[in-house]
Amino acid sequence: MSGEQVLIRLIDLLVSYVEELYYRTKESGDIEFFEGERTAYTECLEIIQFWDGAEENGLDWEIEEKFPL
Numbered sequence: 001m002s003g004e005q006v007l008i009r010l011i012d013l014l015v016s017y018v019e020e021l022y023y024r025t026k027e028s029g030d031i032e033f034f035e036g037e038r039t040a041y042t043e044c045l046e047i048i049q050f051w052d053g054a055e056e057n058g059l060d061w062e063i064e065e066k067f068p069l
Contacts, residue, residue, distance in 0.1 A: 008057050011048060014041050015058075018067050042067055 001009075021038040025031055045063050048054055 004053060004057075007048060007051055007053070011045070011054075011057060011059050014045050014048075017041050018045070022067055038067070039069055042069060 018038055018041045021034050021041070025034040025038060042063055045059065049059055049063070051059075054060070
């Protein structure tokens with residue numbers, strides 16, 4: 001796998017993890033654990049947004065607008 005392929009796969013995984021945790025946090029009583037995990041994934045996505053190819057590979061939206069911390 002090339003570095004670009006790894007980043008594309010990582011974007012897909014992180015987005016799906018954050019989406020799952022975003023909804024699970026709202027339903028669960030264990031908010032602190034899920035919030036910490038969601039924050040970590042969101043920060044990873046924000047770092048990947050610095051990649052020149054991020055927008056053309058699906059990371060062309062404002063992360064904190066979709067998943068506010």
